[in-house]
Amino acid sequence: MSAARKLPTELDVVVVGAGFSGLYMLYKLRRLNMTVKVVEAGSDIGGTWFWNRYPGARCDVESMHYSYSFDPELEQEWEWTEKYPSQPEILSYIHHVADRHDLRRDVVLDTTVTSAHYDDDSATWTVTTDDGEQVRARYCIMAVGCLSVPKKPEVPGLERFRGDWYHTCDWPESGVDFTGQRVAVIGTGSSGIQAIPIIAKQAAELTVFQRTPNFSLPTFNGPIDQDLVADIKSRYREIREESRRSGFGVAIEPPTRSALEVDPEERLRSYEERWQRGNLTGVLQAYTDLLADERANDTAAEFVRGKIREIVDDPETAEKLCPKGYAFGTKRPCLDTGYYETFNNDHVQLVDLRETPLVEITERGVRTSAGEYEVDSLVLATGFDAMTGALLNIDIRGRQGRTLKDKWSDGPALYLGLNAAGFPNMFTITGPGSPSVLSNMIVSIEQHVEWLSDLLEYMRRNELRVVEATETAEKEWTDHVREVGDMTLYPKTDSWYMGANVPGKPRLLMAYLGGVGPYWEKCQQVAADGYEGFALQ
Numbered sequence: 001m002s003a004a005r006k007l008p009t010e011l012d013v014v015v016v017g018a019g020f021s022g023l024y025m026l027y028k029l030r031r032l033n034m035t036v037k038v039v040e041a042g043s044d045i046g047g048t049w050f051w052n053r054y055p056g057a058r059c060d061v062e063s064m065h066y067s068y069s070f071d072p073e074l075e076q077e078w079e080w081t082e083k084y085p086s087q088p089e090i091l092s093y094i095h096h097v098a099d100r101h102d103l104r105r106d107v108v109l110d111t112t113v114t115s116a117h118y119d120d121d122s123a124t125w126t127v128t129t130d131d132g133e134q135v136r137a138r139y140c141i142m143a144v145g146c147l148s149v150p151k152k153p154e155v156p157g158l159e160r161f162r163g164d165w166y167h168t169c170d171w172p173e174s175g176v177d178f179t180g181q182r183v184a185v186i187g188t189g190s191s192g193i194q195a196i197p198i199i200a201k202q203a204a205e206l207t208v209f210q211r212t213p214n215f216s217l218p219t220f221n222g223p224i225d226q227d228l229v230a231d232i233k234s235r236y237r238e239i240r241e242e243s244r245r246s247g248f249g250v251a252i253e254p255p256t257r258s259a260l261e262v263d264p265e266e267r268l269r270s271y272e273e274r275w276q277r278g279n280l281t282g283v284l285q286a287y288t289d290l291l292a293d294e295r296a297n298d299t300a301a302e303f304v305r306g307k308i309r310e311i312v313d314d315p316e317t318a319e320k321l322c323p324k325g326y327a328f329g330t331k332r333p334c335l336d337t338g339y340y341e342t343f344n345n346d347h348v349q350l351v352d353l354r355e356t357p358l359v360e361i362t363e364r365g366v367r368t369s370a371g372e373y374e375v376d377s378l379v380l381a382t383g384f385d386a387m388t389g390a391l392l393n394i395d396i397r398g399r400q401g402r403t404l405k406d407k408w409s410d411g412p413a414l415y416l417g418l419n420a421a422g423f424p425n426m427f428t429i430t431g432p433g434s435p436s437v438l439s440n441m442i443v444s445i446e447q448h449v450e451w452l453s454d455l456l457e458y459m460r461r462n463e464l465r466v467v468e469a470t471e472t473a474e475k476e477w478t479d480h481v482r483e484v485g486d487m488t489l490y491p492k493t494d495s496w497y498m499g500a501n502v503p504g505k506p507r508l509l510m511a512y513l514g515g516v517g518p519y520w521e522k523c524q525q526v527a528a529d530g531y532e533g534f535a536l537q
């Protein structure tokens, strides 16, 4: 007897992914009385916050702002405990929201979507899962995450390694105790920088393999300030609105002056005061031109390098940790708790892979051009195939069977980061070409979900069944995304924003830098003009 099906054969909408995006999409579609299922590869909901359980995993947008705004009672009731929420706290928040709105009953877990094919005649998508089930749906919404496909280091030998190895984004649920072990960490991005201080506290010896040093600022994390909570809760609606209209999805006072027009002492005072705030936007938002002018940027970069030299006792190690040769902010900067201080411990050593490149993983550890480092456990904090990885892992075929992979061979193209010409009725949430990873993502997720739910309601009200970006609208938007990016320093840096961390990936800035507020206005205007740039039938 065959096992019971997990999915019905027909639905209005299939949503792929049960993180913040997929769950909110489900909530909105239910309110439209649409039949919908969310298909999730993981064994539970939560997305990023389900998978990334490495020690120290934490958000770097403050708790009061990294949360849904769609449920005003929830935002009054929910109590965050720390300034920056930890992974377990965010996951329990997601579980709470799912239970509060009874979302789980429409989520199908442990199931990977392997293909989605569009049929021109019926104007439906056939979605296939890894257990061979197929479901036909009018709409397919990809809530697959921008940072959900792990990337391993491009060196041979991992399968030979006799110890245990872990990727930060696929961490065992039971945790890992490194007590008494010799541990290696490869990678010093946000994940590595959060995990390293905690692993160092457990391990007998820790070796950190660094290819590119990162700019990292202290969180000064701690129990949440209750006066601040009361103040925010008393005007949450207003703050949420300001966030939606802001540059990066967090309501802050925008800078008004160039870094080059103030005298060096005043500049230093301003950077110091902002450093003490313990957030990402402080120093980077001090002046208008920090992300656009190299000389301006270097004033902030040198300030951070000065801090590293102050914190790290050994001058040689400090110099290795100092980021040089790229602009501060153009690789995602990190927030840490005691990262640079960790290198003042005798049992922690830093290996600079620019001096002695990684050669291979061996049975016993890690080999660089300088020799072999024997370890018991290996932690890969080597990041993600970001933005496009999860979409291109699925065999997506649009009109006339054209694959998304083929369409995107020179890089992703989507109108408004929402829909690709030739792929009708398929949408991405926080897709390439939207502010996405260059914003407080919850704000961007809510904006996309609400815009899509309005569109689907409009389609139904007007008895329409196919919506698709025109080639012209897609091209104009994609050119605009590039032009705005080219006005900044981002394209000059090799980063995952540019696809530069994955060999062979097209190199282009995948997120839209025009700002969350202006982007939101553009989307509103498109909808108000009868979905300008989309062909509807």
Ligand code: FAD
Pocket: 016, 017, 018, 019, 020, 021, 022, 039, 040, 041, 042, 046, 047, 048, 049, 050, 052, 057, 058, 059, 060, 061, 066, 111, 112, 113, 114, 143, 144, 145, 146, 147, 148, 169, 191, 390, 393, 394, 429, 430, 439, 440, 441, 442, 445
């Ligand atoms: P995800 O949470 O990534 O969920 C996507 C889900 O889709 C995953 O569960 C995945 O398993 C599933 N999926 C993918 N492909 C398939 C498939 N083919 N079939 C079935 N299921 C599939 N953002 C911020 O704004 N601020 C932060 O401080 C911040 N911190 C972060 C820290 C870490 C460690 C990471 C990795 C990301 C962080 N982010 C942060 C970005 C974070 O990804 C978003 O804020 C947000 O959680 C994304 O939600 P999502 O639902 O869009 O995607």
Ligand code: N01
Pocket: 058, 059, 060, 061, 147, 152, 153, 154, 155, 168, 186, 187, 188, 189, 190, 191, 192, 194, 210, 211, 212, 332, 334, 335, 353, 358, 381, 382, 383, 384, 437, 496, 501
């Ligand atoms: O990944 P990364 P991540 N040999 O790509 C190195 C979010 N996030 O998981 O820079 C040697 O940033 C690589 O070196 P290089 C946030 O958006 C947020 O840390 O390519 N080294 C780099 O040092 C973040 O930006 C938080 O030269 C190799 C590291 O591995 C995004 O997720 C926390 C290598 C990868 O860094 C990704 O962060 C965690 C190789 N072959 C994540 N390949 C917050 O705090 C890669 N590296 C909110």
